Amino acid sequence: MITNIIIEHLNNFTKWTPSVTDGKKELKTSINVLFTISNNKIDGSIERIDFEKFEESFDHPTDPEITNKDYQYRNVNLPNYKIEVWDTKNSSLIKNNVAHIDIDSHDKVWALSDTKLQVFNGKKFELNEYIDPKNNNKSGFYEISINQTDEVWVYGNGMLYTINNGVWNRQDKILPKDTNVYKIDTNPNSNEIFIGSNKGLVIYKDKDYRVIDQNKIKELPSDRVYFANRDSKGRLWIGTFDGSALIDNDNKLINFEKSDSILKGKCITSMAEDVNGNIFFTVFEFDFRHKKGESTGLFVLSLDGTLKELTIKNSGLPVNFIEEVLYEKNEQILWISTRNAGLIRYDLINDTWENYHNKNSNLPSSRILDMKFDSKNNLFLATDQGLVKISKE
Structure with a gap:
């Protein structure tokens, strides 16, 4: 009973303040609050956590x-690929968790x-830090997302920024106050930026933007928009935490x-x-009753509907929990990322699956956690x- 009372008071405490080092607020801090109950007396103390050692674990x-x-994974194409890795041991990468x-x-x-x-130029990583006064x-x-004109869009600490030729700009007029951004996507064909947030979908194009939410379109499943992008027909697909x-x-x-x-x-x-107009979706399945969810399989929308x-x-999916899909048109390969089963190579022509992992x-x-192609169709993975x-070798 006493323990529950202590927990309730700690949860209701509203005067927590972040740690400050050299005038800069720490983003990651943690402490353990210890209480000893003995002889009708409560003693409290704070045990600070070495966050670097905690993360290293x-x-x-x-x-x-x-x-x-x-499914029998033969991985016959694996020898055709060269795999290079940059981590904290062989490069200037700050942390391994990209x-x-x-x-x-x-x-x-x-x-x-x-x-x-x-920013990685193929040889070394350079820190691009911006502290907003x-x-x-x-x-x-x-x-982060980059459009066709190399305008870099970055979100952090409740603020949206763009970087043009090294110059940082705050985009504080685009997002409503107290907005949390879930995901930023670009469309190279329409040159649009899609910003999914807890207050609807923001679509930015040609220095102008508009917001799609339930106030504008009441049929939208939710204002908590996670993903949005257009297909080659110009149709806009939207994923929210309450449906698509x-x-x-x-x-x-x-x-x-x-x-x-x-x-x-x-x-x-x-x-x-x-190239044939088939669309591949990764999805998150949610449970309305328990508010829990999980990713489930790969959805394919054929050209005939x-x-x-x-x-x-x-x-040949190794797991149902998949994260992201990328299409490589030269060989008509669908690359699929996962959080616990590695990388999937799906050959759309031969209908064969390969699974690469550690x-x-x-x-x-x-x-x-993420993947992108460069201009030479090299595949980069964030792991x-x-x-x-x-x-390719």
């Missing part, structure tokens, strides 16, 4: 967890590692939560389109054990 490769026991990446037209890789922004001197970034939607070319919104589609109960998290789901039961290849880990480049 998690700095190890993620081994694969393959749930598909039926969360997000994007690549500009000069093939420089912009990487977010430990909330720090570093108008944002409480906070410095730390969580999302499609805005067609007549500006009509289709809410899949009010349909019999197999996308019902799913939040689209990424998409890729092949047929929608099907690929899982470990009817395909137990059967030179990949340093089976946890892949919890560094930056990875996969190129």
